Amino acid sequence: MARITAGIGSSHVPLLGVAVDQGKSRDDYFGPIFAGYDWTKQWVAEAKPDVVILVYNDHASAFDANIIPTFAIGCGERYKPADEGWGPRKVPDVEGHADLAWHIAQSLILDDFDMTIINEMDVDHGLTVPLSMMFGQPVAWPCKVVPLAVNVVTYPVPSGNRCWALGEAIARAVASFPEDLNVQIWGTGGMSHQLQGPRAGLLNREWDNRFLDLLEADDDAVRHIPHIEYLRETGSEGIEMVMWLIMRGALGKAVKRLHRHYHIPCSNTAIGHIVLEPAP
Amino acid sequence: MSDPAPRQPIHDYLAELEDIPGTRIFTAARARKGYWINQFAMSLMKADNRARFKADERAYLDEWTISEPAKQAVLARDYNALLDLGGNVYFLSKLFSTDGLPFAEAVSTMTDMSWPEYRQMMLDGGRSPQGNRSIKGGY
Numbered sequence: 001m002a003r004i005t006a007g008i009g010s011s012h013v014p015l016l017g018v019a020v021d022q023g024k025s026r027d028d029y030f031g032p033i034f035a036g037y038d039w040t041k042q043w044v045a046e047a048k049p050d051v052v053i054l055v056y057n058d059h060a061s062a063f064d065a066n067i068i069p070t071f072a073i074g075c076g077e078r079y080k081p082a083d084e085g086w087g088p089r090k091v092p093d094v095e096g097h098a099d100l101a102w103h104i105a106q107s108l109i110l111d112d113f114d115m116t117i118i119n120e121m122d123v124d125h126g127l128t129v130p131l132s133m134m135f136g137q138p139v140a141w142p143c144k145v146v147p148l149a150v151n152v153v154t155y156p157v158p159s160g161n162r163c164w165a166l167g168e169a170i171a172r173a174v175a176s177f178p179e180d181l182n183v184q185i186w187g188t189g190g191m192s193h194q195l196q197g198p199r200a201g202l203l204n205r206e207w208d209n210r211f212l213d214l215l216e217a218d219d220d221a222v223r224h225i226p227h228i229e230y231l232r233e234t235g236s237e238g239i240e241m242v243m244w245l246i247m248r249g250a251l252g253k254a255v256k257r258l259h260r261h262y263h264i265p266c267s268n269t270a271i272g273h274i275v276l277e278p279a280p
Numbered sequence: 281m282s283d284p285a286p287r288q289p290i291h292d293y294l295a296e297l298e299d300i301p302g303t304r305i306f307t308a309a310r311a312r313k314g315y316w317i318n319q320f321a322m323s324l325m326k327a328d329n330r331a332r333f334k335a336d337e338r339a340y341l342d343e344w345t346i347s348e349p350a351k352q353a354v355l356a357r358d359y360n361a362l363l364d365l366g367g368n369v370y371f372l373s374k375l376f377s378t379d380g381l382p383f384a385e386a387v388s389t390m391t392d393m394s395w396p397e398y399r400q401m402m403l404d405g406g407r408s409p410q411g412n413r414s415i416k417g418g419y
Binding site: 014059060061064066068083084085086153155156192194195196197198199200201202203205207226228231232234236267268270 | 288293307308311322324359369371378388407414
């Protein structure tokens with residue numbers, strides 16, 4: 001049977017993709033960020049996931065202002081890197097796992113999650129930057145990916161509680177897939193950042209680290225943080241952290257933390273990531 | 281599913297979103313108001329549209345059903361005005377890239393700082409949330 005073996009929460013700042021693509025990842029500015037990911041790169045190379053369920057948000061790339069799916073799951077065979085206005089990133093195409101994705105989609109709908117199903121889309125930095133951070137610059141990505149896009153732009157976005165519950169339902173869906181697959185789930189975005197208005201540039205080291213503490217905890221208190229707290233404390237785009245709760249919810253009540261890293265700044269953003277395993 | 285507290289009433293939820301200093305949360309009301317601004321910006325994802333826009337910005341804008349103040353704000357690259365008119369930064373960023381402007385530099389134009397000042401603030405740990413959390417509460 002398929003099983004979820006680990007979860008990662010990670011920022012997906014587009015500038016990190018630029019740093020990788022332009023060979024700047026060890027310079028003075030980016031060096032401390034990429035050094036924090038060295039442990040994780042080595043760990044994931046040994047963990048060898050067959051599939052990553054990658055929770056991210058589309059940044060006006062695949063979806064325009066017309067159709068706004070709250071939760072959308074990619075059920076296609078293949079996804080191309082999106083042109084975000086600078087030309088597409090020169091990274092490999094992303095190979096889907098259509099069998100698993102369709103299975104998860106069906107299971108979630110039967111579990112009362114009204115998913116939007118996507119057959120064709122391009123994937124932007126929200127999805128490809130985490131792949132670059134974990135896998136570097138391979139000729140082909142070493143695993144298949146099930147994209148799960150969340151609306152965290154147009155309000156109301158889904159609650160933390162709903163995201164956690166979706167994660168729980170994803171874990172049930174994966175556990176009922178008959179093929180023997182090593183599946184990881186990654187929640188991406190954040191941490192504190194605000195990209196708009198006179199308050200732009202807000203960062204909150206203390207709150208971000210409290211959030212990481214809550215993710216490591218053996219309870220689900222973190223699911224009840226209201227939107228307004230993310231917005232006041234971590235900036236308008238800090239709300240992306242609700243996507244980490246889909247990952248955390250999928251790992252069950254208790255987890256073991258394998259690695260954690262935090263750095264300020266990367267462009268407008270606080271960079272953080274955490275690697276968790278379900279506790280036995 | 282666990283949901284210990286009853287859901288917050290919708291009007292209280294929406295009122296709180298307006299209580300953050302220097303911030304325009306992209307509510308349904310703004311999404312509706314700024315729909316064509318955002319769709320215009322989205323159209324700049326295509327190279328031939330970018331070329332047509334650059335060749336004659338005003339003529340390109342006149343193809344869209346957006347208000348005169350919004351057109352003026354686009355021409356002036358007044359991003360705070362565009363946020364007030366329902367623009368969203370992820371859509372407006374198509375205009376940043378059309379101008380060849382790095383994201384963070386474009387963001388800095390919405391603050392009261394120059395780009396070098398803004399960049400230095402980020403290197404120094406970013407803007408503090410202290411005093412920036414609530415208009416009404418002042419904390």
